[in-house]
Amino acid sequence: MHFICSLEEIRRGVSAAAKATIAKSPNAMYEVLLIQAFDGEDPRVVITGYSGDISIETVTPAEVRSTGSVVVSARFLSEIIAKLDEQRVSFYLREETMMIIESGQGMYNIYCESGDIYPPVNWLETDEVIDLPLPAMIDMIRRTLFSASSETVRQTFSGCFFYSDGVKFDVVGIDGFRMALRRRRSTDEEQYPEMSFNVPGRTLRELASISFRHDRMKVALSGNRIVFATPSIRVGSPLISGDYINYESIIPQAPTTRMTVNRSEMLAAIERSLLIVPEDNRKLNVQISTPDNQTLIMDIASSRGTFHESIRVDVTGELINLFFNPNYICDALRAIDEEKIEMAFTGMVGPTVLLPLEGDGWLYLLLPLRSVQP
Structure with a gap:
């Protein structure tokens, strides 16, 4: 595996994917990032972080000289990327367990493992996709998530509830002592389809903290999972099961x-x-x-x-x-x-x-x- 990319792009990709990892976990796969290099008509580097529930995948444009995949410590790689200052960064394997990172006159040799050991991630291949305005949705999340419950025993209220009847689109957070509601209405320019789902707070916190570059986001639902996707970032998560309270009645x-x-x-x-x-x-x-x-x-x-x-x-x-x-x-x-x-x-x-x-x-x-x- 060998690829060259801009520091800004790889820093963005590593930072976003690392949000899904856990610094110290009994499961070693929750502490690492999967890095995959693809060539062809669309050369790119795909970086994936996963922690059992939440998964984040980023796509970084790159000059790919040879393909391959490795897993590396998310924390260690993030610290290295944060300290680099040259505009171009080169990544390549010297041995199967040694990845070289070159930037300017500096060089890191870091231990890695084959990407084959990384578990598969369910990205929901489904035709049931909702297209939503990204800036508006992130803004609604940020202005309601603080009201979601932090108590795990109140599982239903531990995230935000998304609801649309085709006319209004609501995002709601409740913790038993307060409620936050943000609402948008369908217009000729923006139509909100009927939907209803409850997303965990951790997923929404990470989603709201990512720096997106696009104006639209596709939301895929299947069973008890949800995937938020733009052309360069995907965030997957389980949904919170159970009926949500009739919030308008209170x-x-x-x-x-x-x-x-x-x-x-x-x-x-x-x-x-x-x-x-x-x-x-x-x-x-x-x-x-x-x-x-x-x-x-x-x-x-x-x-x-x-x-x-x-x-x-x-x-x-x-x-x-x-x-x-x-x-x-x-x-x-x-x-x-x-x-x-x-x-x-x-x-x-x-x-x-x-x-x-x-x-x-x-x-x-x-x-x-x-x-x-x-």
Whole structure:
């Protein structure tokens, strides 16, 4: 095997594929990358990482002088590639178990093994493919994934749910205490087919962290697996089984209080309030109250002291006095672009909803909590 490629391209390919590997695993194949060189009309290097569930494959254009395949340590190769600074890099085998990496005046000799030992990866050869706008989908994932549950016992909520009825396309994250929803609607230019699937959080985190170069992504579904694919990258994963909650049914339809607030001002105030909370006591809640229909007060007390700040708002309906997890509020506010937003409250125990003043492109739901004393 011998190929030459640009440093930028191989760095991109190795970085993406390595996201699927595990640094230390009882299974040695989860720690390595499979590198395959193909010649012919489409000379390329294919790099694959795999960790039992998630698999990532990248395609890098290259000048292939001889074909072949090897497996090498993902961590070691990533560290080497990160330190190179010449624009062209050469890879070739000196022996069956020794790969040479040359860049400028530098040369690495690293141990490798034959690619024949690498397990086959299921990339779902199926005609059932959904074509989606890539930037929009990645943006929806990033703005909802933080609400997915991190507890493995709540398997159904450990990822994001994708749903389309042909008119609207939703991505939803829920952890039992909050919900994040991002929505797009079908238009004459962009049609969303009917679909419904639940993708693990780890898969989506890696997917959202990859630097893609294309505007469209194909999604293949078969049985309990899913593959996200562009011409240069494929990400495969199992799906989360089981029925997802009817998330629209938990959105309050008759709030008792509506409040218009400046998102940046509220976010900055709550971030300041977190300075009073010790690192070892993140269970303290922030109290938000409205003494009148133009003032929102935020209070928090801890063993360090107290915090109090007020901002201007516009309240209609009942005045409120509620407690929330301040980090949950910050997560939701950071995921919103609009400066003026609405918060809809439903009594002392009902869900609170953050939503836009116009349209239905997003929604964030939070449950009020009991006061936790310092």
